[in-house]
Amino acid sequence: MIGTGILKGMAVTARNFVGSYFDKERLITVQYPEERIPLPENYRNFPFLIYDGNDSHAGLRCVACKICEKECPPQCIYIVKSQDKKPDYMGKPQFYPKVFDIDISVCMSCQICVEVCPFEAIKMDKEFELSQRERFDHLLLRKEQLSKSNEYYHKIHPVEAATVDKGLADAATAAEAKKRAAAEAAAKAAAAKAAAAAAAKAKPAADAPSPSPGSS
Amino acid sequence: MESLGEIKSRIEAAVFGAKIEIMQNGSPSQQHSLLIDNEHAVAVARFLRVDPALYLDFCSNVTGVDWLDRVVKKTTKVKKIVDGQEKEVVETSEEKIPGYLEAVYHLYSITHKHGPVIIRMRTSDRADGTHLPSLTPVWRSAEFQEREIFDLYGIRFGGHPDLRRILMWDEFENYPMRKDYHEPDDYEWEPTPHDDVMEKAKVHYPPRPEMDGAEKITSQP
Amino acid sequence: MSAVVETIEAMERPPLSMGSRLEGELLEVSMGPQHPSTHGVFRMNVALDGEIVRKLKPVFGYLHRNHEKIGENTSYLGSMPYTDRLDYFCSMTNNWAYALSVEKLAGIEVPERAEYLRVILAELTRLQNHASLLGFLLSDMGAWGTPLMYAFREREKILDLFESLAGSRMMCDYMRFGGCRVDASEEWLAGAQQIVDRFPKFLDEFEELILGNEIVIGRTQNVGKLSAELAVNAGITGPMLRACGVNYDIRKIDCYGFYPRFKFRIPLGEHGDTYDRLMMRALEMRESVEILKQAFAQIAPGPIVNPKVKVRAFRPPVGEAYGRIEGPKGELGFYLISDGAPNPYRYRVRPPSFINLTVLEDLCLGHTVADVMVILGSIDIVMGEVDR
Numbered sequence: 001m002i003g004t005g006i007l008k009g010m011a012v013t014a015r016n017f018v019g020s021y022f023d024k025e026r027l028i029t030v031q032y033p034e035e036r037i038p039l040p041e042n043y044r045n046f047p048f049l050i051y052d053g054n055d056s057h058a059g060l061r062c063v064a065c066k067i068c069e070k071e072c073p074p075q076c077i078y079i080v081k082s083q084d085k086k087p088d089y090m091g092k093p094q095f096y097p098k099v100f101d102i103d104i105s106v107c108m109s110c111q112i113c114v115e116v117c118p119f120e121a122i123k124m125d126k127e128f129e130l131s132q133r134e135r136f137d138h139l140l141l142r143k144e145q146l147s148k149s150n151e152y153y154h155k156i157h158p159v160e161a162a163t164v165d166k167g168l169a170d171a172a173t174a175a176e177a178k179k180r181a182a183a184e185a186a187a188k189a190a191a192a193k194a195a196a197a198a199a200a201k202a203k204p205a206a207d208a209p210s211p212s213p214g215s216s
Numbered sequence: 217m218e219s220l221g222e223i224k225s226r227i228e229a230a231v232f233g234a235k236i237e238i239m240q241n242g243s244p245s246q247q248h249s250l251l252i253d254n255e256h257a258v259a260v261a262r263f264l265r266v267d268p269a270l271y272l273d274f275c276s277n278v279t280g281v282d283w284l285d286r287v288v289k290k291t292t293k294v295k296k297i298v299d300g301q302e303k304e305v306v307e308t309s310e311e312k313i314p315g316y317l318e319a320v321y322h323l324y325s326i327t328h329k330h331g332p333v334i335i336r337m338r339t340s341d342r343a344d345g346t347h348l349p350s351l352t353p354v355w356r357s358a359e360f361q362e363r364e365i366f367d368l369y370g371i372r373f374g375g376h377p378d379l380r381r382i383l384m385w386d387e388f389e390n391y392p393m394r395k396d397y398h399e400p401d402d403y404e405w406e407p408t409p410h411d412d413v414m415e416k417a418k419v420h421y422p423p424r425p426e427m428d429g430a431e432k433i434t435s436q437p
Numbered sequence: 438m439s440a441v442v443e444t445i446e447a448m449e450r451p452p453l454s455m456g457s458r459l460e461g462e463l464l465e466v467s468m469g470p471q472h473p474s475t476h477g478v479f480r481m482n483v484a485l486d487g488e489i490v491r492k493l494k495p496v497f498g499y500l501h502r503n504h505e506k507i508g509e510n511t512s513y514l515g516s517m518p519y520t521d522r523l524d525y526f527c528s529m530t531n532n533w534a535y536a537l538s539v540e541k542l543a544g545i546e547v548p549e550r551a552e553y554l555r556v557i558l559a560e561l562t563r564l565q566n567h568a569s570l571l572g573f574l575l576s577d578m579g580a581w582g583t584p585l586m587y588a589f590r591e592r593e594k595i596l597d598l599f600e601s602l603a604g605s606r607m608m609c610d611y612m613r614f615g616g617c618r619v620d621a622s623e624e625w626l627a628g629a630q631q632i633v634d635r636f637p638k639f640l641d642e643f644e645e646l647i648l649g650n651e652i653v654i655g656r657t658q659n660v661g662k663l664s665a666e667l668a669v670n671a672g673i674t675g676p677m678l679r680a681c682g683v684n685y686d687i688r689k690i691d692c693y694g695f696y697p698r699f700k701f702r703i704p705l706g707e708h709g710d711t712y713d714r715l716m717m718r719a720l721e722m723r724e725s726v727e728i729l730k731q732a733f734a735q736i737a738p739g740p741i742v743n744p745k746v747k748v749r750a751f752r753p754p755v756g757e758a759y760g761r762i763e764g765p766k767g768e769l770g771f772y773l774i775s776d777g778a779p780n781p782y783r784y785r786v787r788p789p790s791f792i793n794l795t796v797l798e799d800l801c802l803g804h805t806v807a808d809v810m811v812i813l814g815s816i817d818i819v820m821g822e823v824d825r
Contacts, residue, residue, distance in 0.1 A: 005649035012646045013583060028590055040601035042619065071749065073515035110518035110610050115618075116749055124604070243756025243775065244544025273669050274685075277759065277787040279772050322759050322772070322787075326669050326685045332759060357672020360795050368505075383498035383824060392503055 041159055044124035045109050047102065049146045056147040057096075058086065061121035064097040068113035068122055076106035077113065100143040104130065120164050126156050217330040220248050223270065227252075230267070231259045239336065249320065249334035254349055257337055258375070261354040264323060264333065272323040272333055275355035280365035281318040282342070282394050288313060315342045317371050321351065321358070339371060342394075350376035368393035463491055466806075470499050474577040474810045477820030481797075481809070488805040493798045500824040508784030513539055513614070513751050516784065521608040523786060524822040526566050529558040529599070530764045532612035537693060538760030538771035539614045543753035545746055550739040551616035552695045557629065557732050558599075558611065559694075559762075560725040564636065565592040566765035567676075567718040567725075568643070574715065574814040575647060578656055584647055591639050594632050601625060614751065615743030626733065633729045636722075644719055657711040661800040661812035664709060671795045675767025676717035677816060680706035687763035694762075699731045714815040752779055766790055766817050786825055790818040 020026040030037055051059035064081040078101040085093035111124050125148070132138035154161040218226075224236045227250075234256040239249045252260050264272045288311045293304050317339045324331030339346045350373035352358045362373045363382040370391040373379060381388060390397060401416035463484040470478040478499035484492040504523065508516045520535045521528035533555055540547065547555075572588030596606040602621055603609035611618050621629075647653060663673070665681040678685055686703045688696045704720035706713030755777045761770035767789025774783035793816050801809050 002651060005651045005654070009646045009650050012642055016587075028593070040597075042601055042604045044604035067749070071512070071515065073511050073518055108518055108608070109605065110608075111604065112514065112518070112610075241756045241758075243542050243754045243758055245541040245756065245758035247758060275672055276674075276761070276768060277770055277772060277785070279783070279785045281774060281783050320772070322770075326683060329685075329690050334759070355672065356667070356670045357792055357795060359671075360791060381498075383501045385498070393506055 039126055041157060043126050044111050045128045046104050046107055046125050046130070046141075047109075047111070047113055047122050047146070048125040048148045049100065049122055049143070050120070050150055050153055051147050052150050054149070056144070056149070059150075060096055060147060061088070061119050062097050062100065063088065063094040063119055063121070064100075065118070067116050067118065071112050071116045073110060073112065074106050074108055076103045077101070078103075097143060100146060102141045102146060103139065104141055105135075105139040120168060123153060123157070123160075123164075217328075217333075218269070220250060220333075223333065224250060226267070227260055227263060230263050231256050234260050236260075247332065247334060249336050251336045251338065254337055254339075254347075257349045258351065258354065260335070261351045264335075265354055270325065270333070271327050272325045272331065273355075274324045274326045274331075275321055275351070275357045276324050276332070277320075277322040278351075278358050278361035278365065279320045279322075280369040280371060280393065281320060282369060283313075283315050283318060284342075284395050285315040286313045287311070316340065317342055317346055317369055319348055319362075319365060319371060323355075346371050347374055348372070349374050350379075352376050367391075370394070461486075468806075468809070475813065476573070476818050477823075479813075479818065479820055479823070481813075483801075483806070483809065485806065488807075490801045490804055490806065490809060493801050493809070495794055495797055497794075497820065497823050500820045502825065504786065504825040505784050508781060510780060512779045513753070513781065514748065516781075517612070518608065518610045520786075521610055522821060523788070523825060524764070524766065524769070524790070524819045525607055526569060526819055527562045527765050528607055528609045529562045529611060530762060530769065532609065533559055533694075534760065534762045534764065534769045535771050536612040536614055537762060538758055538773050539753065541760045542756060542758035542773050542775055543614070545615045545743055547616055548740045548743060549695075550620075550736060551741045553732055553736040554617050554621055554741065555612065556694055556696065556699070557621075557729060557736070558602075560729050560732070561595050561598065561629070561633075563725045563765045564722055564729075565595045567722050568592055570718055570814075570817050571643070571647060571715065574811070575653070577810050577814045578653065584643070587639075587643055587646065591636070598625070598629050598632065601628075613742060613746075613748075615746040616741045618742075620741050626736065629729075630733045633726055633733070636726050640719070640722055640726075648715070648719060653715075654712065656808070656811055657715060657815070659708070659710050660804060660808050661711045661815065662709050663796060663800060667796060667799065668709070672792045673767070673796065675764070675789055675793070675817075676721060677714055677767065677793055679703065680713040680717045681709035682706055687761060687768055691761065693760075696728075698735065699728045701728050711811055711815040750779060752777055757783075761787065764789060766819070766822070767793055786822075788822040788825060790816070790820075790822045791824075794818060794823065 016026050050061050051057075052061065053059040064079055066079050066081070069075075069077040069079050078099065079097050080099035082096050082098040084095075086096055088094045109124070113122050114124055150161070150165075153164075220238050224238060227236055228234055235253040237251040239251050241248050264270055289308055290311060291306055291308050294307050295304055319337045321335045321337075322331075323333045323335065337348050339348060346369075348371050350358070350362055352362060352373070353375060359377065360382060362371075362376055363379060365371050366373060366376075366379055367381040367383050368391055380386065384392065402420035463486055466483050466485055468475065468481040468483060470480045472479075475481075478497075480496040480499070482494045482496060483490050504519060507519060511519070517532060517535060520531040523531050539545070568588040568591055569585075572585035575584040576582055599609055600606045602619060602625055603611040604619075663677070663681050665683050668678050668681045669683060673681075674685070674687075682705050684703060684705055687693070689703065701724045704717060704724065706717055753775045755775060757772070757774040759770055759772045761768050763769075768787065769789055770787035772783070772785040772787065773781050776782045797813065797816065800812050804812070
């Protein structure tokens with residue numbers, strides 16, 4: 001009978017419609033913004049800079065090496081290096097960025113800047129409700145807006161932040177161990193040198209004719 | 217599938233006067249190509265398509281390439297007499313290769329399920345001699361792709377049924393994909409703080425009244 | 438920048454075989470760039486005799502971003518996010534095609550687990566692409582979005598999978614040269630397996646909704662018949678070619694990736710009309726489910742990226758390479774010429790949608806305006822790929 005195909009299709013629609021009252025699977029609309037689905041851990045949308053501790057200037061991890069600026073495909077990062085240095089988390093004095101701007105009307109969230117950063121200073125944020133009323137000025141994020149604390153990073157990406165912290169801690173202990181080993185080796189070398197000098201001084205004294213045995 | 221050398225000899229036997237060269241490819245992909253001359257290109261293409269052993273009936277990809285004037289440095293070891301002794305001296309010679317445009321065709325066979333056989337055609341230069349024969353009568357898939365090469369590189373394909381610009385608008389001048397293409401600097405610009413495009417474009421426009429306060433943004437906060 | 442409408446010279450008087458005594462000239466209509474059914478900014482200049490199409494010239498370039506020039510000015514790694522945006526429905530397969538070409542150019546090997554992940558993601562992409570296509574085609578025919586929402590319900594599940602793995606639903610930027618960027622956890626694989634296990638039930642329901650419908654059958658059968666000879670000569674690839682009965686699937690021919698390890702069939706059509714092209718997509722979805730089941734069974738833990746590949750300052754050797762995959766729309770190929778610099782010398786995308794449009798005029802001649810939309814929908818074009 002002609003029309004059975006259409007009737008079967010209508011039966012499918014009817015089944016879905018009635019079923020949506022009973023089965024959660026069939027009712028898939030999320031009433032945003034009253035309901036929000038939690039974002040997965042790996043979700044990424046626009047980068048931000050991390051600082052350790054409470055001071056966003058002193059704890060900033062970025063050392064203005066400009067690698068992210070060079071690798072960024074649409075060239076949306078703009079960095080100006082500072083003239084002076086400040087100590088980083090291991091105590092070494094490093095440059096810091098005087099100006100760090102990201103133009104989020106250009107950024108495509110490809111996270112290549114995160115991949116190439118050697119200092120774990122820039123990571124991906126999860127903020128997507130970023131619409132502004134001014135088109136040109138407010139879509140340029142400056143260093144102050146971009147700097148967020150390490151606790152914030154732990155909150156949005158717990159697994160990733162734990163890995164990063166572990167990596168940094170391991171690097172710090174490895175550096176410590178290396179420093180200690182170097183110091184020990186230096187001390188040993190100094191002691192050996194002192195002993196050799198003492199032995200050299202004692203030698204001419206021992207060469208002098210002195211029949212005293214067992215002089216130590 | 218036969219090797220490129222065999223294909224070359226069979227083409228030269230079948231098409232009288234065809235001059236084929238094998239271009240080596242240095243990368244691990246080992247996809248060497250055949251350089252065919254422009255006069256006999258259509259005959260060679262027809263042979264490749266109907267030959268029972270090859271039967272390359274599927275032209276997969278047609279690409280245009282722009283090669284600028286290049287200087288290639290070659291180093292050779294030459295035996296020379298220096299200070300009364302015969303020594304091997306390294307001599308460098310420079311070879312100037314004039315620029316040209318190229319069209320590269322990747323051919324596969326659907327019947328025999330082999331490929332690719334890559335053929336190339338070169339123009340004589342980049343200015344007036346940018347003519348190539350069109351292979352659209354042989355493989356229809358080249359129709360849109362040759363139009364695109366004409367649009368973006370400026371190679372004129374003789375014998376193409378409908379040669380006009382395809383991606384750019386019809387009155388566009390110049391050929392965007394060429395290496396020496398110079399962008400026009402009077403784009404309609406919108407202020408962004410770190411953009412040299414904006415600096416170039418500003419020269420062409422009178423000072424505008426305030427655009428959402430955008431005129432005031434600078435790279436310094 | 439206004440485009441001059443390509444004037445179409447009027448043909449001779451149309452024959453009176455339609456029984457009509459009315460004479461007239463051809464009406465030139467621009468089925469313009471803004472149209473809900475043209476799958477993006479696509480324009481067709483048609484010359485109509487009443488309702489019958491006498492001539493059709495496609496006009497595109499409205500989304501032309503000169504992706505190939507950007508590729509010449511960006512490093513190899515930096516071009517990877519741009520390939521997402523070519524065919525924006527299938528970003529994973531675009532990434533794979535580009536990564537495959539660079540790996541061919543530089544001779545890089547890919548570890549096992551990465552290959553399995555690539556196959557899993559490519560087949561998931563194929564599933565959601567074909568489902569969306571069927572939904573969009575039905576919307577074009579006037580089904581006002583109901584089949585589209587059914588397709589999108591499943592597509593959302595797959596996109597949620599992509600989001601939890603790669604970080605983004607559509608612009609995944611997931612493949613790297615020599616492997617993948619992020620490893621898939623066991624929970625992710627279990628979740629994906631659950632979705633794939635429930636897919637055949639969705640397919641049964643979807644086919645019952647669409648493919649038995651008399652309106653669909655009446656509008657798509659014997660419409661837009663494509664002969665196998667013309668298809669091969671015109672460079673058509675993908676489901677459109679297989680609908681004409683030509684057995685050519687690059688997964689089986691080139692044997693890239695780990696496809697030789699999976700058993701799957703290739704559906705072929707008989708008539709080459711629009712209904713066959715629809716059925717191709719429905720049947721291919723079932724085969725993709727088979728491949729996915731086998732891939733989930735075979736995947737094993739291991740490294741996901743080749744450690745010898747440098748991320749920054751990646752310089753492949755001098756030479757060229759052409760790598761291609763069977764994307765959901767056809768043969769997607771990348772042709773790269775390298776001169777040893779960090780940027781490619783020539784970066785070319787072989788876009789399947791662009792080349793599949795070669796035969797649009799041939800398919801539409803003699804059909805009505807309503808059929809033009811149906812035929813265009815069945816070719817499956819995405820303007821991001823046509824224009825690049």
